[in-house]
Amino acid sequence: DADVTQTPRNRITKTGKRIMLECSQTKGHDRMYWYRQDPGLGLRLIYYSFDVKDINKGEISDGYSVSRQAQAKFSLSLESAIPNQTALYFCATSDLNQPQHFGDGTRLSIL
Amino acid sequence: GQQLNQSPQSMFIQEGEDVSMNCTSSSIFNTWLWYKQDPGEGPVLLIALYKAGELTSNGRLTAQFGITRKDSFLNISASIPSDVGIYFCAGQQGNTPLVFGKGTRLSVIA
Numbered sequence: 001d002a003d004v005t006q007t008p009r010n011r012i013t014k015t016g017k018r019i020m021l022e023c024s025q026t027k028g029h030d031r032m033y034w035y036r037q038d039p040g041l042g043l044r045l046i047y048y049s050f051d052v053k054d055i056n057k058g059e060i061s062d063g064y065s066v067s068r069q070a071q072a073k074f075s076l077s078l079e080s081a082i083p084n085q086t087a088l089y090f091c092a093t094s095d096l097n098q099p100q101h102f103g104d105g106t107r108l109s110i111l
Numbered sequence: 112g113q114q115l116n117q118s119p120q121s122m123f124i125q126e127g128e129d130v131s132m133n134c135t136s137s138s139i140f141n142t143w144l145w146y147k148q149d150p151g152e153g154p155v156l157l158i159a160l161y162k163a164g165e166l167t168s169n170g171r172l173t174a175q176f177g178i179t180r181k182d183s184f185l186n187i188s189a190s191i192p193s194d195v196g197i198y199f200c201a202g203q204q205g206n207t208p209l210v211f212g213k214g215t216r217l218s219v220i221a
Contacts (some may be wrong), residue, residue: 001125004153033208037212040120041213042117042199042211042213042214042215043154043199044211045209048208061196079172090153090154092153096206097142099144099156099159100156100201100209101156102146102153102154102155104151104152104153105151105152105153
């Protein structure tokens with residue numbers, strides 16, 4: 001969905017590095033989410049935000065932090081990356097009581 | 112946390128066959144959604160269900176919201192090669208974020 005843009009699309013980095021994944025949206029949605037996808041495990045929620053002043057932990061928030069810089073921007077940080085954080089990361093947006101719309105993902109590899 | 116049991120995990124079918132997959136939960140949901148993910152892309156919404164017993168179609172796809180509100184199924188009729196991908200169910204309670212199943216990987220043999 002071109003309305004939800006994730007950067008970078010691919011990233012390879014080393015253990016211990018700080019990584020930031022960015023998400024921006026033009027849909028005007030208040031709610032934004034970060035998910036992680038691993039083979040066979042589906043989509044697991046890392047953090048979510050219902051508006052600019054709201055940040056909530058999801059199912060697997062340890063080792064991650066987020067920043068909601070504006071309604072349209074929600075970034076995910078790995079302060080000190082470790083190999084088991086290698087995964088596909090998705091940002092999503094929604095309005096209240098509406099389905100989520102996903103970006104095309106960031107493939108992150110940590111060596 | 113809440114979990115959705117999605118089955119089957121994978122399917123290999125012949126082109127033209129019908130497909131059925133389902134999700135069950137121990138919790139009640141007031142919304143059921145079905146998404147499809149193509150390789151290299153994010154999940155895309157196929158069908159949204161908001162009412163127990165609701166049966167909704169989108170082309171060759173049909174989904175139902177179970178009467179107990181604890182399950183949903185997705186059927187695909189007359190499969191074609193472009194149906195290949197991973198299908199996810201997702202449930203929502205009230206104002207909380209979606210809970211996703213682990214996905215059904217569909218392969219279509221021409």
